Amino acid sequence: MATVLTTCNSCSRRMPRLSWTFGSFAELRQQQAIYRALQILGGHILLPILLLFSIFSKTAQRDLTFLNCCFTWIFSSITFSVGLYRLGPAGLFYGVPLPFIHSDQECLNQAALVSGAQAMTDIAMCALIVQLWFDFRAAIHGPRSPRQIRWTRATLLAAPYVALLACSLPALGASVTIVRPHCFYG
Numbered sequence: 001m002a003t004v005l006t007t008c009n010s011c012s013r014r015m016p017r018l019s020w021t022f023g024s025f026a027e028l029r030q031q032q033a034i035y036r037a038l039q040i041l042g043g044h045i046l047l048p049i050l051l052l053f054s055i056f057s058k059t060a061q062r063d064l065t066f067l068n069c070c071f072t073w074i075f076s077s078i079t080f081s082v083g084l085y086r087l088g089p090a091g092l093f094y095g096v097p098l099p100f101i102h103s104d105q106e107c108l109n110q111a112a113l114v115s116g117a118q119a120m121t122d123i124a125m126c127a128l129i130v131q132l133w134f135d136f137r138a139a140i141h142g143p144r145s146p147r148q149i150r151w152t153r154a155t156l157l158a159a160p161y162v163a164l165l166a167c168s169l170p171a172l173g174a175s176v177t178i179v180r181p182h183c184f185y186g
Helices: 025-056 064-080 082-087 089-094 104-141 146-175
Strands: 002-007 014-019
Touching: 025 064, 064 082, 064 104, 064 146, 082 104, 104 146
Parallel strands: none
Antiparallel strands: 002 014
């Protein structure tokens, strides 16, 4: 953020105003490459390794809401990186302009999935927090009935995917009417 002097329209005085500076095109491409590398490293490599170790560990048992939360973050990372799968490794670091590479249908599908993925990861994190609260409550007040536990767990596991459908399907339906979509996710 930088301070810029602007002229007031009513009194013609020069006044300071905060302005966002984005730097040069090369800096933007460098930041995009760093963002994409972090997206690939975290969401496509490290988080799946954590998920696999959590699933196949014989000693440590993880709660299903934790595994579900990891899976939703992996899905979110993939939806934000759909353009990279078409570009290959050259698009990751050399910055091919993505809005001109995507077809209209790919752009619409990605925009709809991104709309739903944000809600899905938020609900999954909330479900994990609610599950932790139930675990602490059970430790203090004693366990709940098995029927309550089953219903709670099923609700907490299904809620993120309901949010994904609730946000993605209307976004895809609304975007069908757009003649020329613009895709800014990379």
